[in-house]
Amino acid sequence: MNILLELKHVYYRFAKRGEWLFKDINLCVAPGTRTAILGTSGAGTTALFELVIGLRKASQGEVKRHGKIGLVTQNFSWYQDLTVAENIEFCRVINDGNPRQVEQLLSLTTLKNWENTRAQQLPAGFRRMLQVVCALVREPDLLVLDDPTAGLDQVLQKKLNILLEQVNAAGTAILIFTSDQRMIADCQQVFYLNQQCLLNDTKAEESEDKKEAWL
Known part of the structure; x- marks a missing residue:
């Protein structure tokens, strides 16, 4: 299994003729990798999380999922x-x-x-x-977490990071949606969500002004 999650040219809006919430989102998560999607409050990270796990349907484009997925939502489920x-x-x-x-x-x-x-x-x-x-x-083959550090004190945050490191080292891919920059330290892929689009961290380095806006 080469790919666990793939988003190809995904667009999404709440209403049929409303404004786009996401435009041309592309994302690929491979086995054993750790990926973060970083966005400030109100940027739409939870909506994108819900689209990724199937609670929302893309208006355009493809969302493909493979293997078993474990979910950690913001609300206790x-x-x-x-x-x-x-x-x-x-x-x-x-x-x-x-x-x-x-x-x-x-x-x-x-x-x-x-x-x-x-x-x-x-x-x-x-x-x-x-x-x-x-x-x-x-x-799971892929663990997807929405804002996992919310409500955690420093001790629990440290324990969560250690746990995720061990799980990832054992082969489980991890995808984190977060506004907490500390969660991106050990990620192979980091994307910044802003103005309806995802920007890869390698591109973000080319534009410090844009990067500061996302952070």
């Missing part, structure tokens, strides 16, 4: 009344995940201390970490 352990076990069973991996993920995210806590009682940062674990127990 699992069962509030279940405990941490129950949520993870549910995700593991329906995806035929490895029980050993669950223990490793719990330790890496410090959720081990919250196993018997209901999801609705977790602090916001730990709910986000629970989403990451639930996405990873299905052993």
Whole structure:
């Protein structure tokens, strides 16, 4: 499998005759790579995330997905009344995940201390970490995250970065939509979202004025 995600000349607008939100978006994510799409608040990163995962349909162009995809959204998407352990076990069973991996993920995210806590009682940062674990127990080929550091303190941010590094080193491709510049440090590909388009970091270096506008 050479490509996990491909966007080819994608255009998108909310209304049939409305203004374009995205124009001529091109993106390619290969196995084992780490890619970031960086945009300031209001730039449309969440809308592009939703288009990538299929919650929105492109007005023009192609979006192709291959392999298993794990998702981490901004809103908690699992069962509030279940405990941490129950949520993870549910995700593991329906995806035929490895029980050993669950223990490793719990330790890496410090959720081990919250196993018997209901999801609705977790602090916001730990709910986000629970989403990451639930996405990873299905052993995805590609992990896609929308603003993953939102609600995380510095300790959890560091643990998340370590976890993503290990997951990526083990072969899982990672695609991050973020406004946090710290998340782009270890990425092979970085794109800046602004004025309806994606600009690759190599092109951004040619125009410091434009780059400053995105950052």
